[in-house]
Amino acid sequence: MTNEQALAPGKLYIAGEYAVVDGCAAIVAAVNRYVKVTVDDDNLLIRDSHGKTYNSCDFNKNEAEKTNLKKLDFPTFYGKITSESKNYKPLYWKRGIFGKEFILDEKDAEDINVSAKDSTDACDLPAEKSPATSDEQNQDSQIKKLKKIYSYVFSAMQVVDNFAHETKEVKNVLLDEGNPAINLYNLRIESDLDDKKTGKKYGLGSSAAVTVAAVRALCKWYGLTLTTPELCKLAIIASSLVKKSGSGGDVAASTYGGWVMYRAYNREWLEAEVEMIESGDSSLHKLLRKKWPRFEVKRLKVGAGLRLLVGWTGSPASSAELVGSVKAGVESGDLTAHNPAKTSAKTYVKTYEDFCVQSEKCVQKIANALENGNIDALLSGFAQNRALLKDLGEITGTLIETPKLTRLIEVADNAGLPAKTSGAGGGDCGIAIARAEDFDAVSARIEEEWQNNGIEALGLKVAEFDESGDLSLIEQRKDDHIEIAYRQYNAQAESGFEHVRFIPNALPQLSLNDVDTSVKVFDETTKWDTPLYINAMTGGSKKGENINESLARVAAKTGLAMASGSLSAALKNPRLAETFSVIRRFNPRGFVMANVSAGASAEQAIKAVEILQANALQIHLNAAQELVMSEGDRDFSAWLNNIEVIVSALDSMKVPVVVKETGCGMSARDVLRLQNVGVRAVDVGGRGGTNFVAIENARRGRESGYEFLDSWGLTTVESLIDIAQCDEILREPRDSAQMQVFASGGVRTPLDVVRSLRLGASAAGVAGEFLHTLISEGEDALVEQIESWKAQIRVIMALLGCKNIEDLRENSRILIEAKSCAL
Numbered sequence: 001m002t003n004e005q006a007l008a009p010g011k012l013y014i015a016g017e018y019a020v021v022d023g024c025a026a027i028v029a030a031v032n033r034y035v036k037v038t039v040d041d042d043n044l045l046i047r048d049s050h051g052k053t054y055n056s057c058d059f060n061k062n063e064a065e066k067t068n069l070k071k072l073d074f075p076t077f078y079g080k081i082t083s084e085s086k087n088y089k090p091l092y093w094k095r096g097i098f099g100k101e102f103i104l105d106e107k108d109a110e111d112i113n114v115s116a117k118d119s120t121d122a123c124d125l126p127a128e129k130s131p132a133t134s135d136e137q138n139q140d141s142q143i144k145k146l147k148k149i150y151s152y153v154f155s156a157m158q159v160v161d162n163f164a165h166e167t168k169e170v171k172n173v174l175l176d177e178g179n180p181a182i183n184l185y186n187l188r189i190e191s192d193l194d195d196k197k198t199g200k201k202y203g204l205g206s207s208a209a210v211t212v213a214a215v216r217a218l219c220k221w222y223g224l225t226l227t228t229p230e231l232c233k234l235a236i237i238a239s240s241l242v243k244k245s246g247s248g249g250d251v252a253a254s255t256y257g258g259w260v261m262y263r264a265y266n267r268e269w270l271e272a273e274v275e276m277i278e279s280g281d282s283s284l285h286k287l288l289r290k291k292w293p294r295f296e297v298k299r300l301k302v303g304a305g306l307r308l309l310v311g312w313t314g315s316p317a318s319s320a321e322l323v324g325s326v327k328a329g330v331e332s333g334d335l336t337a338h339n340p341a342k343t344s345a346k347t348y349v350k351t352y353e354d355f356c357v358q359s360e361k362c363v364q365k366i367a368n369a370l371e372n373g374n375i376d377a378l379l380s381g382f383a384q385n386r387a388l389l390k391d392l393g394e395i396t397g398t399l400i401e402t403p404k405l406t407r408l409i410e411v412a413d414n415a416g417l418p419a420k421t422s423g424a425g426g427g428d429c430g431i432a433i434a435r436a437e438d439f440d441a442v443s444a445r446i447e448e449e450w451q452n453n454g455i456e457a458l459g460l461k462v463a464e465f466d467e468s469g470d471l472s473l474i475e476q477r478k479d480d481h482i483e484i485a486y487r488q489y490n491a492q493a494e495s496g497f498e499h500v501r502f503i504p505n506a507l508p509q510l511s512l513n514d515v516d517t518s519v520k521v522f523d524e525t526t527k528w529d530t531p532l533y534i535n536a537m538t539g540g541s542k543k544g545e546n547i548n549e550s551l552a553r554v555a556a557k558t559g560l561a562m563a564s565g566s567l568s569a570a571l572k573n574p575r576l577a578e579t580f581s582v583i584r585r586f587n588p589r590g591f592v593m594a595n596v597s598a599g600a601s602a603e604q605a606i607k608a609v610e611i612l613q614a615n616a617l618q619i620h621l622n623a624a625q626e627l628v629m630s631e632g633d634r635d636f637s638a639w640l641n642n643i644e645v646i647v648s649a650l651d652s653m654k655v656p657v658v659v660k661e662t663g664c665g666m667s668a669r670d671v672l673r674l675q676n677v678g679v680r681a682v683d684v685g686g687r688g689g690t691n692f693v694a695i696e697n698a699r700r701g702r703e704s705g706y707e708f709l710d711s712w713g714l715t716t717v718e719s720l721i722d723i724a725q726c727d728e729i730l731r732e733p734r735d736s737a738q739m740q741v742f743a744s745g746g747v748r749t750p751l752d753v754v755r756s757l758r759l760g761a762s763a764a765g766v767a768g769e770f771l772h773t774l775i776s777e778g779e780d781a782l783v784e785q786i787e788s789w790k791a792q793i794r795v796i797m798a799l800l801g802c803k804n805i806e807d808l809r810e811n812s813r814i815l816i817e818a819k820s821c822a823l
Contacts, residue, residue: 002185003040003635006216009033009463010193010204011253012310012431013423015366015385018392019359020247020264023294027363027370028253028260029308031460033202034630035209036190037153037217044184045078045092079184081150084191091150095184151242152207153187156214159238162277163284164222185221187214192630195705202312202458203428208250211239230288231255232297237284240270252297258464259302261367265295305373307439308462309412309432309446310422311455313404355392362388375418378433382418389421398426404455405430411449415442429458478541478569482771484695489772495688495746496715500755503813508801515794516804519762521740522616522656522681526591530790531757531805533561535683535744535765536595536618536660540569545579547771550779552586554770558786561591563618563765567608568597577611584613591615593658597622598639602649609655617655618683619643622662624713625692628706632696644677651678661685663692663745665714668726671739675729681740683765684723686716688746690768716745720759721816750792757805758812 009030016026046054054072081091094103147154161183193204215235219226226234232255236248247264270292276282362384369377386401386409393400401409405421412419412432419432434442447457461480519531534555538544544565555562562583570577583592594614596605598621609617621639626632647657659674660683671682694710714722723729723741730739743756744765753764773782802808 002221003038003042004217004220005036005038006213006220007034007036008209008212008216008254009257010035010202010206010209011250012204012308012429012460013249014259014370014431015381015420016249016262016359016363017389017421017423019356020249020262021245022356023264023266024356024360025296025363025367026247026249026262026264027300027367028249028262030253030257030260030463031204031308031310032463033193033204033460034191034463035193035206035213036630037210037213038188038190038634039185039217039221041185043186045080046072047076047078048072049074077184080186081153081189082186083149083189088149091147091154093154152211152239153189153214155241156211156218156235156238157187159234159241159284160215160218160222160224163234164224166283166285167222167224187217189213190634200312200314203423205250205254207243208235208239209254211235212251212254214238226288228256229297233288233292234284236265237270237274237287240267241274244271256297256299258462259300259370261296261298261300261363263294263296266293269293300367300371302370302462303373305436306370306375307434307436307443308460309417309419309434309443310458310460311408311430311432311447311450312458313402313408313428313430313455315402315404315426315428351395352392355388358388359385373435375433375435378418379416382420382433386420400424400426402426404453407453408450408455411446411453411455415446417442417446430455478538478544478565481692481695482538482543482547482775484698485690485768486772486775488691488694488698489768491748491769493688493746494715495748495752496686496717497688497746497748497752497755499817500717500759501815501817502755502758502800503815505799505801505812508798510798510801510803512794512798514803515797517790517793517797519805521762523738525656526615528561528591528763529559530793531761531763532753532786532789532793533563533591533593533742533763533765534770535767536563536565536593536620537767537771539565539567539580540576541579545582547774548580549582549586550774550782551770552583552590554774554779554782554786555590556587557783558790559590560786561593561615561763562587563593564595564612564614566595566597566620567611568600570611571596571600571604571607581611593618595620596646598636598642598659599633600642600646602642602645605646606649606653609650609653614655617646617650617657619646619657619659620662621659621666621685622692624664624709625662625696628693628696628709630696640673640677643674643679647678656681658683658742660742660744661713661719663687663690664712665716665719665745666723667714667719668722668729671723671729671741672726675739680738681742683742683744684714684716684719684761686719686743686745687711687713688715689744690771716743716747716756717759717816720756720761724760750789751796753789753793754796754800754808755814757808758814760809762805 010033012029012031013020014027014029016024020026043055048054054075076094078092078094081093082088096103164183189210191206191210193206193209194201212231212235215231215238219231219234232252235251235255239246239248239251244267247262249260249262249264252262253260273282273287273290277284277287362381366378366381366385368374369381389400392398401421408430409419409421409432412430417432417434419430422429422431432446443457450457517531518527518529520527534551537551538547548564551562554560564580564583567577567580570580580594592612592614593616594608594612595618596608598619600608600619605617605619608614623636626636627634643657643659650657657679658681659679662685665686666682666684674682691710693706693712697706697710720741720743740762741760742763742765743759743761744767747753747756747764747766748769756764770782770785773785797803797808800808800812802812
């Protein structure tokens with residue numbers, strides 16, 4: 001099975017609306033809400049000549065099943081286009097006899113599209129129907145409706161498929177065109193551009209984002225390597241086949257990301273070029289290599305000193321209709337219908353041309369202000385752009401700035417921020433820009449006043465890409481995690497440790513000097529002087545690199561073991577490897593653990609170890625975070641198998657593996673399942689510490705729909721108790737098959753560390769507490785805190801009369817309030 005995924009962000013126009021359609025410059029920003037497209041060739045639907053239906057996965061189990069597939073009478077294979085939206089039914093498709101045609105409207109395809117109840121069950125496909133019923137006319141209309149809904153996706157499929165067939169050697173393009181399953185796949189669309197819970201449409205450019213995401217995913221599926229400009233052009237071609245009047249600015253923003261200065265291509269020229277391709281006189285490859293007249297995309301280098309504020313008026317608007325209204329006014333000779341002061345079409349067109357000239361100058365001014373971080377120049381530029389749009393609305397009789405948009409702008413203007421409508425106006429969104437240092441205070445005031453006026457703050461950020469064309473959404477996400485984790489830090493949050501109390505030992509019968517806090521980890525082969533380590537935090541961005549460098553120096557000074565954040569970013573983009581390898585550079589002799597996802601392959605796990613020259617590897621489990629994360633994974637079916645393969649591969653390298661949760665805890669059942677595939681160390685990663693579900697909810701903005709999962713999972717204490725009560729978990733200290741348990745999640749004091757040890761942990765990992773100290777007070781303060789903790793752990797053990805950790809487990813006594821039991 002081949003499975004490929006791609007993301008594309010939504011967009012907001014910053015300046016240059018309307019004039020961009022006629023070749024003037026515009027500024028567009030990609031925002032951090034995304035469309036995700038997944039392409040796979042699993043579970044294809046099959047119908048034989050007798051109308052009986054099957055599922056392709058049933059024929060892939062063994063060679064005998066594959067032989068049975070060949071015995072089917074004239075089988076027809078179907079791919080499927082689906083959306084997570086309940087409002088959109090699946091659309092089935094097949095290829096023509098030579099494998100290059102996409103067919104949606106054949107009779108058998110109609111039967112499938114209209115009647116299939118559950119696209120995952122081939123048995124739901126209906127048999128062939130007899131013709132000429134009134135129901136079939138209804139079916140025709142439903143098929144047309146589905147084709148319209150998926151028109152941009154289907155266009156992307158056709159364009160990328162044609163491009164792939166022009167390429168001689170690409171993955172998944174079978175040269176045997178007699179194969180009935182040639183190049184068939186399923187395509188699934190997921191989106192958080194609009195509000196899933198309420199159905200609100202924010203006007204963030206869903207058609208462009210879905211086109212770009214589909215083109216990206218399909219290029220990956222075919223094994224095509226395209227540059228960012230080539231991807232942008234291919235997506236524009238696909239989009240233009242559906243809507244010829246578009247400018248392509250939204251496509252450029254979704255492809256390039258960040259802040260983009262855009263100038264539209266010549267639409268008549270592109271239409272003629274596409275006609276040449278269709279007639280066989282040219283090719284998509286030639287078209288991508290050509291210089292397109294007028295077409296220009298330039299990334300603006302807008303620093304972190306400026307932040308975007310976005311408000312939604314509650315009124316969806318159609319950009320196509322508004323642009324059409326303006327264009328109709330320009331082409332009409334009846335000016336009095338719009339503005340009695342205008343008396344001739346000639347004067348009106350001249351005024352529109354003036355608008356375009358002034359818009360071009362205004363956009364250049366705003367672009368310079370953005371790159372220079374000049375708020376005063378932005379105030380002037382936005383005011384000029386707003387006035388131009390107001391004049392355009394008056395001369396064409398088009399309502400661009402609605403009363404709510406006016407109020408949105410006034411609120412921001414009163415706070416000293418540049419603000420204006422975004423896009424075609426008529427509703428949808430308005431924007432404001434603030435200095436980063438003032439953002440928290442200013443945005444809170446503005447958003448409150450917006451809310452009082454019925455305007456919803458969307459909490460959007462600009463989504464950046466890197467120069468290779470990959471999303472640096474990863475980098476943005478990593479920075480978001482750091483920022484939100486720091487902001488959400490709560491020293492008083494419930495972690496479960498507050499329910500664990502030691503029974504004091506009034507007669508300790510030892511000296512403080514007698515206490516030994518050392519612990520042997522990983523099959524007794526490694527000794528840590530203190531049962532404490534700096535747990536996985538970050539990496540994958542410049543900010544993450546700086547934090548890793550600081551933590552590495554702290555670990556080197558204090559002698560603590562240290563885990564990196566997930567190296568997924570570095571595995572996807574080697575440019576980011578340095579944001580992790582900096583740990584080894586500043587801590588050359590320390591004990592370092594690399595970190596990968598349970599979705600990683602053995603090769604990726606080995607690469608992660610190599611990047612850090614790591615002593616051990618953490619494999620993190622984060623299903624809840626991924627499901628809440630708008631751009632997260634949705635398929636965890638291979639995790640356990642991946643873990644088994646990684647453990648086996650690293651065992652031969654003598655690199656121990658720790659499987660860790662990331663804030664939802666582990667049950668004894670989880671540990672047993674891991675034990676059965678060879679895992680011998682787990683980090684329970686319980687609820688109560690850094691809350692990645694809450695972080696992802698915060699990244700999604702208000703009313704994300706998943707706030708109820710903020711308290712999902714077991715606390716560290718609940719996890720440790722459940723594991724301790726399970727007799728099937730291997731614990732014999734000198735047994736090579738011993739399961740070693742580490743504790744993390746809500747560990748905020750030295751007493752929490754000792755509580756963890758008493759409940760069965762070999763050591764405790766700390767992330768959020770140490771990150772908060774590092775960011776708020778600096779490296780020296782964190783070194784001082786860790787040295788204090790090391791001393792205080794010894795003091796607590798002395799108070800309990802325990803000389804070492806084994807003595808602590810066997811002879812100290814505890815009281816546990818509100819003890820939880822797993823069912």
